[in-house]
Amino acid sequence: MALLPVAEALKHILESADTLETEDVSLRHALGRTLARSIEARVDNPPFDASAMDGYAVRAEDVSEVPVTLKLIGEAGAGQPFSGTVAKGQTVRIFTGAAMPSGADSVVIQENVTADGAAVTFREAADRDDNVRPKGQDFTKGRALFEKGQRLTARDILLAAAAGHGTLPVVRKPIVALLATGDELVEPGTPLGPGQISASNSFGLAAVVEAAGGEARLLGIARDTLDSLDDAIRQADGADILVTIGGASVGDYDLVRPALENAGAKLAFYKIAMRPGKPLFFGSRTAGKNQQHCLGLPGNPVASLICSRVFLVPLLGRLLGRDVPLEAIDAVLGDALPANGPREHYMRARLDLTTAPPRAVPFKNQDSGMITALQCADCLIVVPIDAPAQPAGSPVKVLKLDI
Known part of the structure; x- marks a missing residue:
C-alpha cells in the first residue's frame, strides 16, 4: 500500500474538524485564548479631554503674551475634576490624567510657572490644545479593535480593559487526552529497571x-x-482529541489500533510518507457527547514531537477557529544535503536569521534517537520526496518548531 503524502494527511485531518463552542472569560484568564468574534471599543479613550502634564489649565488667549499673572481658582486631579469654569484671567492647578476644566483649552507645564498663593505668573506662552490629550485621541467608541480568530496577547488584554471590556468571548480550549503505551515505560523520575525507559x-x-x-x-x-x-481509552471520553503514543507499528505488541477499533474508532489513514514519523494514523470515534479525533503518534520521542508540530498543532488551530498552517518559510541551506528517498524528510536544524534570506544549518546526525539534537534545533528543513542532492546555498523550505 502506498504511503499517504504529508500534505494529503494534513488536509484530511483539518477537513474533519470544526471550531468549538464559545465561552466568556474574564480578562485575568484571557491570555493566549482565541477570540470567537470581533470586538469593538465600548468607550472613548481617553473618555474626556485630559491633561498630558502636571501644570496649570488656562485659556490659551490669556497666555498668548507673557509674562502674565492669572488668578488660581482651584485644582483638578486624576479622578477629581474641577467643577467650575475657567473664565478670563483665571487658571486651575491640574495634574496628569485629570479632566480639563470647562473653559480651559491648554496646559502650561509647572516648570514654566511661578505660583505665589492665588497669583500664578506664566513665563511661557501656550497655544490651544498644548499638553492636552483630546477625548478619543487613542480610539473612539465602536472602533474595531480585534478580529475573530485572534490569539490574545498581554497587549491585547491591556487594550481590551481600556476599551471597557471585563470579559471576552473566546473559543473553548480543546481538551487533548494523551495516552502513552508500552510495557517498557515508567514515569519520569522513577528509577529504571532492566529494559525500562x-x-x-x-x-x-x-x-x-x-x-x-x-x-x-x-x-x-x-x-x-x-x-x-x-x-x-475509556478514560479519554469527553476529550476532543485522543493522542496515543506508541504501539502504532506492526509488531506483536502494537495493539493501539485494534483497541481503538474496539472503542468504535474508524481510522481514515495509517502510515504516511514522512521521516521521521511513518507509523502515524488518524481517525475518529464517538466518545461521550463528543466526536473525538484520534491521532496515533509514533513512540519514538523525536518522531512524536515532530509529528505533533506537523499535525497536532494545525488540528488544534482549526478547533480554535484560527488556521495554523505549516508556516514554512524560505531559507537557504547552510550545508549540503544528500539526495532524499521516498518519504518527505523533516530534518532538525538551526536557523540563522542574521542573513537574508535566513540560513538553515542541518545537524550532521539526524538519528531519530537523538533527543538532544531536537532540543538544540529551532526549525525543521522540509526535504521533498525523492529530492536530489542539494549544495550549500540551495533554497529550501523551513518549518519553525516553536509556535
Missing part, C-alpha cells in the same frame, strides 16, 4: 498542546494488553 513523550506533547492553546490531560501509561488499552 522514562515516558518522556506525554510531557513534551502536553507542553505542545498548551503552547498551542489546548488543555492537556495525561492518562498515564497503558500496558501492552488490550484490557489495559481498553480501560485507558
Whole structure:
C-alpha cells in the first residue's frame, strides 16, 4: 500500500474538524485564548479631554503674551475634576490624567510657572490644545479593535480593559487526552529497571498542546494488553482529541489500533510518507457527547514531537477557529544535503536569521534517537520526496518548531 503524502494527511485531518463552542472569560484568564468574534471599543479613550502634564489649565488667549499673572481658582486631579469654569484671567492647578476644566483649552507645564498663593505668573506662552490629550485621541467608541480568530496577547488584554471590556468571548480550549503505551515505560523520575525507559513523550506533547492553546490531560501509561488499552481509552471520553503514543507499528505488541477499533474508532489513514514519523494514523470515534479525533503518534520521542508540530498543532488551530498552517518559510541551506528517498524528510536544524534570506544549518546526525539534537534545533528543513542532492546555498523550505 502506498504511503499517504504529508500534505494529503494534513488536509484530511483539518477537513474533519470544526471550531468549538464559545465561552466568556474574564480578562485575568484571557491570555493566549482565541477570540470567537470581533470586538469593538465600548468607550472613548481617553473618555474626556485630559491633561498630558502636571501644570496649570488656562485659556490659551490669556497666555498668548507673557509674562502674565492669572488668578488660581482651584485644582483638578486624576479622578477629581474641577467643577467650575475657567473664565478670563483665571487658571486651575491640574495634574496628569485629570479632566480639563470647562473653559480651559491648554496646559502650561509647572516648570514654566511661578505660583505665589492665588497669583500664578506664566513665563511661557501656550497655544490651544498644548499638553492636552483630546477625548478619543487613542480610539473612539465602536472602533474595531480585534478580529475573530485572534490569539490574545498581554497587549491585547491591556487594550481590551481600556476599551471597557471585563470579559471576552473566546473559543473553548480543546481538551487533548494523551495516552502513552508500552510495557517498557515508567514515569519520569522513577528509577529504571532492566529494559525500562522514562515516558518522556506525554510531557513534551502536553507542553505542545498548551503552547498551542489546548488543555492537556495525561492518562498515564497503558500496558501492552488490550484490557489495559481498553480501560485507558475509556478514560479519554469527553476529550476532543485522543493522542496515543506508541504501539502504532506492526509488531506483536502494537495493539493501539485494534483497541481503538474496539472503542468504535474508524481510522481514515495509517502510515504516511514522512521521516521521521511513518507509523502515524488518524481517525475518529464517538466518545461521550463528543466526536473525538484520534491521532496515533509514533513512540519514538523525536518522531512524536515532530509529528505533533506537523499535525497536532494545525488540528488544534482549526478547533480554535484560527488556521495554523505549516508556516514554512524560505531559507537557504547552510550545508549540503544528500539526495532524499521516498518519504518527505523533516530534518532538525538551526536557523540563522542574521542573513537574508535566513540560513538553515542541518545537524550532521539526524538519528531519530537523538533527543538532544531536537532540543538544540529551532526549525525543521522540509526535504521533498525523492529530492536530489542539494549544495550549500540551495533554497529550501523551513518549518519553525516553536509556535
